[in-house]
Amino acid sequence: MSVLIVGSVALDSIKTPKHEHNRLLGGSASHAAVAAGFFAPVKLVGIVGDDFPRRHIGLYRRHGIDLDGLQVSPGKTFHWAGEYELNMNHRRTLKTELGVFERFQPVLPPAYQNTPYVLLANIAPALQHHVLDQMRRPRFVMADTMDLWLNIALDDLLRLLQRIDALVLNDSEARQLSHEDNVITALRKLHGLGPKYLIVKKGEHGSILSGPGGMFLCPAFPLERVCDPTGAGDSFAGALIGSLANSRGPIEPGLRRGMLYGSVVASFCCEGFGLTRTAKVTREQIDARVATLRKMAAL
Amino acid sequence: MSVLIVGSVALDSIKTPKHEHNRLLGGSASHAAVAAGFFAPVKLVGIVGDDFPRRHIGLYRRHGIDLDGLQVSPGKTFHWAGEYELNMNHRRTLKTELGVFERFQPVLPPAYQNTPYVLLANIAPALQHHVLDQMRRPRFVMADTMDLWLNIALDDLLRLLQRIDALVLNDSEARQLSHEDNVITALRKLHGLGPKYLIVKKGEHGSILSGPGGMFLCPAFPLERVCDPTGAGDSFAGALIGSLANSRGPIEPGLRRGMLYGSVVASFCCEGFGLTRTAKVTREQIDARVATLRKMAAL
Numbered sequence: 001m002s003v004l005i006v007g008s009v010a011l012d013s014i015k016t017p018k019h020e021h022n023r024l025l026g027g028s029a030s031h032a033a034v035a036a037g038f039f040a041p042v043k044l045v046g047i048v049g050d051d052f053p054r055r056h057i058g059l060y061r062r063h064g065i066d067l068d069g070l071q072v073s074p075g076k077t078f079h080w081a082g083e084y085e086l087n088m089n090h091r092r093t094l095k096t097e098l099g100v101f102e103r104f105q106p107v108l109p110p111a112y113q114n115t116p117y118v119l120l121a122n123i124a125p126a127l128q129h130h131v132l133d134q135m136r137r138p139r140f141v142m143a144d145t146m147d148l149w150l151n152i153a154l155d156d157l158l159r160l161l162q163r164i165d166a167l168v169l170n171d172s173e174a175r176q177l178s179h180e181d182n183v184i185t186a187l188r189k190l191h192g193l194g195p196k197y198l199i200v201k202k203g204e205h206g207s208i209l210s211g212p213g214g215m216f217l218c219p220a221f222p223l224e225r226v227c228d229p230t231g232a233g234d235s236f237a238g239a240l241i242g243s244l245a246n247s248r249g250p251i252e253p254g255l256r257r258g259m260l261y262g263s264v265v266a267s268f269c270c271e272g273f274g275l276t277r278t279a280k281v282t283r284e285q286i287d288a289r290v291a292t293l294r295k296m297a298a299l
Numbered sequence: 300m301s302v303l304i305v306g307s308v309a310l311d312s313i314k315t316p317k318h319e320h321n322r323l324l325g326g327s328a329s330h331a332a333v334a335a336g337f338f339a340p341v342k343l344v345g346i347v348g349d350d351f352p353r354r355h356i357g358l359y360r361r362h363g364i365d366l367d368g369l370q371v372s373p374g375k376t377f378h379w380a381g382e383y384e385l386n387m388n389h390r391r392t393l394k395t396e397l398g399v400f401e402r403f404q405p406v407l408p409p410a411y412q413n414t415p416y417v418l419l420a421n422i423a424p425a426l427q428h429h430v431l432d433q434m435r436r437p438r439f440v441m442a443d444t445m446d447l448w449l450n451i452a453l454d455d456l457l458r459l460l461q462r463i464d465a466l467v468l469n470d471s472e473a474r475q476l477s478h479e480d481n482v483i484t485a486l487r488k489l490h491g492l493g494p495k496y497l498i499v500k501k502g503e504h505g506s507i508l509s510g511p512g513g514m515f516l517c518p519a520f521p522l523e524r525v526c527d528p529t530g531a532g533d534s535f536a537g538a539l540i541g542s543l544a545n546s547r548g549p550i551e552p553g554l555r556r557g558m559l560y561g562s563v564v565a566s567f568c569c570e571g572f573g574l575t576r577t578a579k580v581t582r583e584q585i586d587a588r589v590a591t592l593r594k595m596a597a598l
């Protein structure tokens with residue numbers, strides 16, 4: 001079944017201690033859509049300016065992504081520039097030029113409104129609400145977020161938590177949102193805010209699912225070389241919802257399997273700048289790495 | 300089969316943001332021996348002063364620990380005092396009174412010299428060597444260490460790595476010893492220093508085994524309340540070698556299973572001050588928590 005993904009489409013300029021790349025295809029929706037596209041048909045909702053390079057459209061198309069929901073508006077595409085420290089764990093935003101993204105109002109083409117699986121990738125919670133308002137009874141809604149929205153749009157985010165099935169967030173966001181230092185205690189409190197399923201991303205330390213069936217501890221794929229972690233979390237969420245949309249049976253085993261796929265697609269994402277590595281990966285390579293990860297984590 | 304454990308026996312005074320306890324039974328050998336005792340007969344090698352409380356001897360005995368190798372010497376027992384910060388991830392040493400430990404020369408009773416499994420728990424590498432010198436062809440030797448020895452006894456430690464089968468260390472020690480920031484790269488370099496098996500402890504993020512059969516990613520048992528993490532690493536190593544000594548078949552599956560037991564015994568250790576919680580746990584409670592952990596990490 002198909003997945004609707006809304007989020008940011010951006011041009012990313014990324015600096016690491018060793019390299020620098022400018023105006024790569026990025027944004028939460030781009031990473032999530034390419035990742036989800038390995039598993040299920042994807043409908044993209046986003047906005048770009050008239051400066052958006054045609055080769056990026058080609059990349060989306062090669063991944064079978066439906067672009068009827070991608071608005072092209074006069075002006076400049078959202079541009080983000082950031083720099084990573086030596087250990088890749090801290091990044092600093094150097095520039096945020098919103099461009100056409102500033103006046104983005106997601107409008108869903110009629111054919112999108114019945115999409116059964118929805119990923120509200122990282123974007124202002126008000127826009128995530130706006131997309132949900134246009135959907136007709138989706139089967140499963142997952143939302144991602146970031147610390148920025150906890151700081152400047154907390155009320156919108158709290159209202160959103162009542163409308164979604166699953167929230168994806170990282171461990172520091174889980175602590176901030178719950179006012180709890182312990183992640184396990186945080187999970188218990190966050191369920192009280194609405195979501196039936198919570199997925200906490202811990203980067204190289206894996207991820208945790210919390211749901212009615214208990215907890216699932218998902219390992220990260222161990223990497224020797226992290227080239228650029230930008231978009232790893234979006235790739236994780238995209239592969240997770242894509243894999244879920246492509247699976248039968250009960251939700252929770254589907255989420256567990258999806259997290260394993262998410263870990264692996266995120267690991268490929270980290271091995272190249274922007275989407276350069278992910279865009280070249282095959283489904284066979286993903287499956288092979290999932291098999292390796294299963295073997296490494298078999299108890 | 301039985302396990303010989305050498306290490307420190309100490310009285311620990313521990314301060315956390317909420318509580319303070321003085322002169323609890325502690326030290327690497329105490330934690331490791333009690334943990335190993337759940338799985339196999341343990342022979343303890345260590346030193347205490349004539350002030351060592353009799354109730355601690357009783358605790359060892361209740362765990363079936365052979366104390367023929369525990370020297371009682373005129374003077375004071377090693378006393379360590381430390382304080383934990385709010386998040387329990389950082390601790391500060393407030394006091395180190397070596398007492399009789401300063402002139403410790405481990406002497407193995409003849410009946411100890413044929414013990415098939417050996418854990419050189421955290422102690423000066425020169426003393427770890429001294430114990431190995433007295434052993435007759437042990438089947439499996441595992442050593443633990445700490446950053447202190449990397450700083451002040453690196454040559455002794457490097458020589459030790461040539462004489463052991465497995466090294467247990469935490470992630471920051473693995474980075475320091477290998478001069479590599481990436482733990483996976485660090486593992487590869489550390490094998491070059493000698494040990495066939497490396498086990499990297501990452502606290503709440505689990506542990507990694509690296510051996511000829513590849514990597515094993517072992518989850519930590521998720522805890523809501525960490526009371527006192529002192530001795531968790533020693534408990535992990537003790538349960539690991541105890542479980543290994545108690546298992547048949549090839550080494551690597553035994554190490555994997557042992558790490559799972561190690562994670563669980565370490566989780567109990569964190570739930571009480573010093574050995575208070577671990578000493579009250581039953582083998583049935585350990586097995587039940589292992590079953591829960593297996594369920595939470597099943598792929």
